[in-house]
Amino acid sequence: MAAVLACGEGAMLSHRSAAALWGFGEEHPDYIEISVGRHHRVRRPGLRVHDRAGLWNRDIGSRLGIPATEPVRTFLDLANATGPKTIERAINEADKRDVIDADALRRALDEYPGQPGIRPLRRILDEHTFRLSDDELERLFRPLATAAGLPVPLTKHMVDEFEVDFFWPDLGLVVETDGWRYHRTPSAQTRDALRFQTHTAAGLTPLRFSHRQVKYEPAHVLHILSRTAENLRARRLGLAQPVRPG
Numbered sequence: 001m002a003a004v005l006a007c008g009e010g011a012m013l014s015h016r017s018a019a020a021l022w023g024f025g026e027e028h029p030d031y032i033e034i035s036v037g038r039h040h041r042v043r044r045p046g047l048r049v050h051d052r053a054g055l056w057n058r059d060i061g062s063r064l065g066i067p068a069t070e071p072v073r074t075f076l077d078l079a080n081a082t083g084p085k086t087i088e089r090a091i092n093e094a095d096k097r098d099v100i101d102a103d104a105l106r107r108a109l110d111e112y113p114g115q116p117g118i119r120p121l122r123r124i125l126d127e128h129t130f131r132l133s134d135d136e137l138e139r140l141f142r143p144l145a146t147a148a149g150l151p152v153p154l155t156k157h158m159v160d161e162f163e164v165d166f167f168w169p170d171l172g173l174v175v176e177t178d179g180w181r182y183h184r185t186p187s188a189q190t191r192d193a194l195r196f197q198t199h200t201a202a203g204l205t206p207l208r209f210s211h212r213q214v215k216y217e218p219a220h221v222l223h224i225l226s227r228t229a230e231n232l233r234a235r236r237l238g239l240a241q242p243v244r245p246g
Contacts, residue, residue: 003017003046003047004066010036011036011067012034012035012036012067012069013034013067013068013069014034014050014052014068014074014077015074016028016033016078016081017033018033018068018069018074019074019078019090021064021068022074023094023097023099024090024091024094024097024099025078028048031046031047032046032047033047033048033050034047034048034049035049035052036049036050036052037055037060058073059072071094071099071105072100072105072108072109072112075087075091076121077117078117079118079120079121079124080117084120084123084124087121088124088128091105091124102125102129103128105125106125106126106129109121130211130212132211132214132215134156137165137177137211138155140214140215140218141166141175141177141221144214144218145166145225147226148222148225148228148229149226149230150168150225150229151170153168153175154168159174159199160198160199160202161198162195162198162199165177171205171229172203172204172205172232173207173228173232174199174207175207175208175209175225176206176207176208176209177210177211177214178209178210207224209221209224
């Protein structure tokens with residue numbers, strides 16, 4: 001707060017400092033970052049001051065009584081100042097802390113056309129919010145299942161009072177797919193855990209793949225399906241040892 005007050009009226013934490021205040025980033029080790037909503041000539045040791053005369057009211061908020069850029073603006077600023085890995089970690093952390101989730105952040109970018117940082121941020125968010133339609137998912141997943149030696153699955157079938165994406169009753173294999181790459185909301189995580197716990201307690205083998213894995217990492221999906229199918233067949237034949245990953 002002292003750094004904000006030192007820069008006068010209209011000053012707020014921004015960039016890495018705002019991300020740290022919101023709980024999804026870390027301060028720069030050498031300075032505190034401040035944005036000032038007016039033209040400035042502030043020069044102070046340990047501060048990096050950004051001239052942000054063009055900030056809108058929607059960009060300005062506060063947390064714990066400290067003025068700071070709102071999360072969407074903070075993410076746009078981070079996209080201009082840091083690399084993709086830092087942004088990915090920040091998106092994940094913001095979701096875990098219920099500050100903003102990836103899907104809401106992506107939708108909010110529609111209100112910032114042409115803003116600096118929007119292109120790299122969209123590229124990262126497309127990975128987080130990537131989701132296939134049901135038809136596209138089935139079209140891409142079925143050949144992988146076939147290549148893994150699995151028969152044609154039941155789709156959108158009720159198993160243990162849950163609708164599952166793909167089901168092989170003879171093998172007791174359930175495959176669920178998910179559009180999210182990282183953590184989901186606590187309630188969604190609880191529902192997912194309940195599904196897996198119920199399937200496992202019923203003697204089934206549940207697997208989960210993201211839509212992005214099905215689309216862009218088919219070799220990984222095929223490898224997991226193949227190994228799982230081998231293990232399940234070995235179990236059916238009464239073999240003592242499962243097939244070990246290669």
